[in-house]
Amino acid sequence: MILVLDVGNTNIVLGLYKDEKLISDWRLSTDSKKSSDEYGIQVLQLFQYKGFDLKEVEGVIISSVVPNVMYSLEHMVRKYFGIHPMIVGPGVKTGVNIKYDNPKEVGADRIVNAVAAYNTYKRALIIIDFGTATTFCAVTKNGDYLGGTICPGIKISAQALFEKTAKLPEVKLIKPSTVICKNTASSMQAGIIYGYVGQVDYIVAKIKQEMAEVDNEEPLVIATGGLANLMAKESKTIQKVDSYLTLEGLRVIYEKNR
Structure with a gap:
């Protein structure tokens, strides 16, 4: 499964994909004051509520317009998923x-x-x-x-x-x-x-x-x-x-x- 995160000024929208199918999506408030553990516990609870296992996620990609929240999110992904997330930015292939x-x-x-x-x-x-x-x-x-x-x-x-x-x-x-x-x-x-x-x-x-x-x-x-x-x-x-x-x-x- 692939986890995608769209970080906006107001909300962080998360989507979980299995192959090319979106199987679940969630919305969290964007808060630069939250620690990686606070975000991690929130995501863990969302996964558990739907019966998903963090270990099944093989890749994570993040798009963000809020630089101040990125340290916590990147650290959360590495700590809770054991994955180095892909970040949308210069050097990433887009096709446009x-x-x-x-x-x-x-x-x-x-x-x-x-x-x-x-x-x-x-x-x-x-x-x-x-x-x-x-x-x-x-x-x-x-x-x-x-x-x-x-x-x-x-x-x-x-x-x-x-x-x-x-x-x-x-x-x-x-x-x-x-x-x-x-x-x-x-x-x-x-x-x-x-x-x-x-x-x-x-x-x-x-x-x-x-x-x-x-x-x-x-x-x-x-x-x-x-x-x-x-x-x-x-x-x-x-x-x-x-x-x-x-x-x-x-x-x-x-x-x-x-």
Whole structure:
């Protein structure tokens, strides 16, 4: 079995693969203050709850955008699994050609998403990841990673609105039925949800215009991340939702480098 870890600013998502099949996945809070033993006990308990044995794991791969947590995670993997983990970064084979000015600046999660999507569809792509930040990535039909856009995530945008205003309440991220709302909470929800949908569709349209200059294939628009389904229901441009895109990309990269 292969264990993959996607370390984000808010959560660490773990996936356990047997051959090419995802057999279980879990989500932990990202906390740079946790020790390797604290992470190790958490992972051990997750495995035991599902009836899995740590000894059956033959490989571990980690993708991270949070450097401060990596020492604890790497040490946890070595101590509890007896394995030196593979880390997504410079020198790792991905199968995509990164066209960034400085390839080392590209977030590992963005590359992993691009690898998964291109490996699955083998065509031009726009990949939207609704995480702590929302990222848009453009990939050509030949597997060139062109770059993209980074926006504040929906949750942190909503949190900033609540924290920086004296009278506006904290609201749940649910879609109201109208944009002409008759109470403060619904008005905020409409602004956040529908405003973000408009942002998504506008950015996708601009990316398509720019991709047309270098690629003659209409890109497929894929969304992933926690709020992908909510956004996809309203967006005119999102065509597919893949909640496990990053985990699958980690599996593919592991296979390319094992």
